[in-house]
Amino acid sequence: MEKKVFRYQKLMRPRSEHCCVPLCVVSARYNSTVSFHSFPVEEDLRKKWIVQIRRDDFQVNKNTKVCSVHFRPDDFMEEPRLKHLKKGVFPTLFEWNHHQEQPPRLSVWERRERLLTLMWRGLDMIIVQFPKLQLWTWFYMKNEELKRELEDVRKQLEQTKIIHRVGLKRFAGSDEDIRFYTRFATYNHLMAFWELIEPATHRMIRVTNSKVFKEPGNTWALPAIDEFFLFLMHLALGLKQKDLGHRFQVHQTTVSRIVTTWANFLYFVLGSVCIWMPKEKVRAHLPEEFHQFRDTQVILDCTEIHCQTPSSLLLQSEVFSNYKSHCTFKALVGMAPHGAITFVSALYAGSISDRELFKQSGIINLLTPDMAIMVDKGFLIDSLVPCKIHRPVFLTNGKQMSADEVAHTQSVARLRVHVERLIHRVKEHKLFDTVIPLSISGSINQLFTVACLLVNY
Numbered sequence: 001m002e003k004k005v006f007r008y009q010k011l012m013r014p015r016s017e018h019c020c021v022p023l024c025v026v027s028a029r030y031n032s033t034v035s036f037h038s039f040p041v042e043e044d045l046r047k048k049w050i051v052q053i054r055r056d057d058f059q060v061n062k063n064t065k066v067c068s069v070h071f072r073p074d075d076f077m078e079e080p081r082l083k084h085l086k087k088g089v090f091p092t093l094f095e096w097n098h099h100q101e102q103p104p105r106l107s108v109w110e111r112r113e114r115l116l117t118l119m120w121r122g123l124d125m126i127i128v129q130f131p132k133l134q135l136w137t138w139f140y141m142k143n144e145e146l147k148r149e150l151e152d153v154r155k156q157l158e159q160t161k162i163i164h165r166v167g168l169k170r171f172a173g174s175d176e177d178i179r180f181y182t183r184f185a186t187y188n189h190l191m192a193f194w195e196l197i198e199p200a201t202h203r204m205i206r207v208t209n210s211k212v213f214k215e216p217g218n219t220w221a222l223p224a225i226d227e228f229f230l231f232l233m234h235l236a237l238g239l240k241q242k243d244l245g246h247r248f249q250v251h252q253t254t255v256s257r258i259v260t261t262w263a264n265f266l267y268f269v270l271g272s273v274c275i276w277m278p279k280e281k282v283r284a285h286l287p288e289e290f291h292q293f294r295d296t297q298v299i300l301d302c303t304e305i306h307c308q309t310p311s312s313l314l315l316q317s318e319v320f321s322n323y324k325s326h327c328t329f330k331a332l333v334g335m336a337p338h339g340a341i342t343f344v345s346a347l348y349a350g351s352i353s354d355r356e357l358f359k360q361s362g363i364i365n366l367l368t369p370d371m372a373i374m375v376d377k378g379f380l381i382d383s384l385v386p387c388k389i390h391r392p393v394f395l396t397n398g399k400q401m402s403a404d405e406v407a408h409t410q411s412v413a414r415l416r417v418h419v420e421r422l423i424h425r426v427k428e429h430k431l432f433d434t435v436i437p438l439s440i441s442g443s444i445n446q447l448f449t450v451a452c453l454l455v456n457y
Helices: 002-011 043-052 132-164 175-182 187-203 224-237 241-248 252-271 279-284 313-319 354-361 403-426 444-454
Strands: 036-038 065-067 115-121 124-130 206-208 211-213 296-306 326-335 341-344 372-374 388-390
Touching (some): 187 224, 206 252, 224 241, 224 252, 224 444, 252 444, 279 296, 296 341, 296 354, 296 403, 313 326, 326 354, 326 403, 341 444, 372 403, 403 444
Parallel strands (some): 296 372
Antiparallel strands (some): 036 065, 206 211, 296 326, 326 341
């Protein structure tokens, strides 16, 4: 009778018991299946327990316990309810020797083959039991349903990424957007141009970390076609690099490298195509409006773009244009009578005259005596060219022009206006609407040339 009472008292142990082993959080309050064991009375065995739990200078009292988690299953005596340790055993399973507690064995009731599904109806809980065959059928159907939901979520995520990240695919269905962002007429025009240059992109020389090197195997932040789209947006809209970085979700420095890389790439790829046309092809496509000037090979005019004022007074005097009353870069553009650009010079300082720019541009070497050029009044180049010049008539000594001279001047002015419209198409690239910062002066010549050559496409 006394033995039964003793066991009953152990079953009703205080709920504040906890394990004294470091890193162990087992407590009697939340673990009803775990037993707690006092330190042995034998001095040698007690010291071994203290060494095993790694508690130096540890004071043991009657409330100091070690939980059953730290003992092996064969350390216990076989009893139906209570766990008693065998004589001479000590704890061996701890956090520092990578021991993981095994889950407790299920009871007979829990091991029965059935599924308990909790179904809520308001605040009432109902337990519904399913046979084994229905259980696996339910699992299969639920798994297929979750797969479909996961696939829908993935599609929505991809669509969200496309919407929030600017790329060419986002605007592929709108020719109006393509014209706005790239200046190409339609998406098909843009893709036709991309098919021309795409084979050469594998040999592209990229600019990275202020060094120029060629690594065709690298993986870049954007696909090549999206890099091309970014470059066209920079050219067509004049967007700042930081703005483009936010739109394409890349760093501002990456945008700068992409713009410089593609400006150099297109400058060499498009520049390798000879745009100067033989006189036979020019005359074969000569419009009827040029019936009075059938020998015209090219219509020439100069254009200027504003640039940032340098801090150096010497540089200011070099790039200051008296015509624009601003610091500018100046270039010579030539157009065939049927509308194609056939000549683009490099950019020069704004203080250069039209005559000197014409002389240094290199177009003189392309002219022959059986050709004619059409220019404005400011081009005093009669002594420089070996061919005929169509130019508006000057007033001399205040004399009134004759009827033939008036008609000639009107005819030349009516035809010369086409080159001004062509230059306007070039300047529809909004990058040239703003003042060009000196920070991009190293690549502005490539950017302007590419803008001119893209007009032909």
